Amino acid sequence: MEKENLSVVLHSQGDLRLEQRPIPEPGPNEVLLQMHSVGICGSDVHYWQNGRIGDFVVKKPMVLGHEAAGRVVKVGSAVKNLKEGDRVAVEPGVPREMDEFFKSGNYNLSPTIFFCATPPDDGNLCRFYKHSANFCYKLPDNVTYEEGALIEPLSVGIHACRRAGVTLGSSVLICGAGPIGLVCLLVAKAMGASQVVISDLSADRLVMAKELGADFPLTVKREDGPEELAKRVEGMLGAQPHITIECTGVESSVQTAIYATRPGGVVVLVGLGAAMTTIPLLNAALREVDIRGVFRYCNTWPMAIAMLSSKKVNVAPLVTHRFPLEQAVQAFETTRQGQGIKIMLKCDKTDQNP
Numbered sequence: 001m002e003k004e005n006l007s008v009v010l011h012s013q014g015d016l017r018l019e020q021r022p023i024p025e026p027g028p029n030e031v032l033l034q035m036h037s038v039g040i041c042g043s044d045v046h047y048w049q050n051g052r053i054g055d056f057v058v059k060k061p062m063v064l065g066h067e068a069a070g071r072v073v074k075v076g077s078a079v080k081n082l083k084e085g086d087r088v089a090v091e092p093g094v095p096r097e098m099d100e101f102f103k104s105g106n107y108n109l110s111p112t113i114f115f116c117a118t119p120p121d122d123g124n125l126c127r128f129y130k131h132s133a134n135f136c137y138k139l140p141d142n143v144t145y146e147e148g149a150l151i152e153p154l155s156v157g158i159h160a161c162r163r164a165g166v167t168l169g170s171s172v173l174i175c176g177a178g179p180i181g182l183v184c185l186l187v188a189k190a191m192g193a194s195q196v197v198i199s200d201l202s203a204d205r206l207v208m209a210k211e212l213g214a215d216f217p218l219t220v221k222r223e224d225g226p227e228e229l230a231k232r233v234e235g236m237l238g239a240q241p242h243i244t245i246e247c248t249g250v251e252s253s254v255q256t257a258i259y260a261t262r263p264g265g266v267v268v269l270v271g272l273g274a275a276m277t278t279i280p281l282l283n284a285a286l287r288e289v290d291i292r293g294v295f296r297y298c299n300t301w302p303m304a305i306a307m308l309s310s311k312k313v314n315v316a317p318l319v320t321h322r323f324p325l326e327q328a329v330q331a332f333e334t335t336r337q338g339q340g341i342k343i344m345l346k347c348d349k350t351d352q353n354p
Helices: 042-050 145-149 151-164 179-190 203-211 226-237 251-260 281-286 301-309 325-336
Strands: 006-012 015-020 030-039 067-075 087-090 128-132 136-138 171-175 195-200 216-219 243-246 266-269 290-293 319-324 342-346
Touching: 006 325, 015 325, 030 087, 030 145, 042 325, 067 128, 067 145, 067 151, 087 145, 087 151, 087 301, 136 301, 145 151, 151 179, 151 243, 151 266, 151 290, 151 301, 171 179, 171 251, 179 195, 179 203, 179 243, 195 203, 195 226, 203 216, 216 226, 226 251, 243 251, 251 266, 251 281, 319 325, 325 342
Parallel strands: 171 195, 171 243, 195 216, 243 266, 266 290, 319 342
Antiparallel strands: 006 015, 030 067, 030 128, 030 342, 067 087, 087 136
16 A cells, blocks of 8 residues: 555645645544545635635644545454445545434534534545545445545535425426536436526536536526516526525525525525525515525435436536646636536546546
8 A cells, every 4th residue: 555645735724735644544433545536615615715614714734625435445443334445435524422413313413523624624635534434335336436526515415405395396496506506406307306497697507507407597697686587587487486496605696596486485595605694584484485504414325326326317527627636736726716617636646537
């Protein structure tokens, strides 16, 4: 086994470095992974540019990366479910205690959860990384490492669509056609949504959305009013959508989501914007429009693997750029500039394939 563990480490706001770290030793219930493919997420870039997300502040050097897949190279003494050589996808959130949230199946809400690349917890944008074996999921032979890494963003889409209650025949509006809007589109369609409108400022992103199965791409201009946009959505569908999944966090877009959704419908907030956001709350209340939050995901990896393995969902087109780990800073810069959709870092020097 190679002895170096090149890692992408954020020291403080704007200070991103490639440095060698010791190869970790797995505990009894952990496995050591040789990382293969790790996607760059908007949150990684946000920590790099701002040094914080809300109350999560980078106070000491932190390895970035949480959309990951790799190969088991060492197995802890108590691990039964995995063996050396297994290809796995990594679920980055691991509960630290059996609290009420863990017991009720909402472990993502546990306040003490470990989560890759959320301060102070290190992520897995490195050559070697250890993780709880219970949160490493074996990949079938027909699912690539890159698809395995994309299970993390796909999981956000699954959790959002579950929270929204997407089902056969649902009509859905998705606000934002970035990586998360696009996975919400893929999942909504797989769960039986009959018609999906997706909106974005970028025409390029809407071209991709159309290719991925969107029925109605809606190009938005910054000056468009929320109520006017809501009317356009209704015009496209012939009725207001049952469900709106808001993936931008932009105040005007959240307003559009509420105005657009039919009475008795559901708005799910996935995008993170300002801590204080002005919305037409009375409009939602009087029409019994439920507003639901989303925090990451829980219990989504098995479903995601089944969706990918059965070819019900194809995430491969989301990957538009690939960089070797050594070029991580350039990859982050490309992401920051908004080029492409999903940028994948290749962490295994001997295998740069998808």
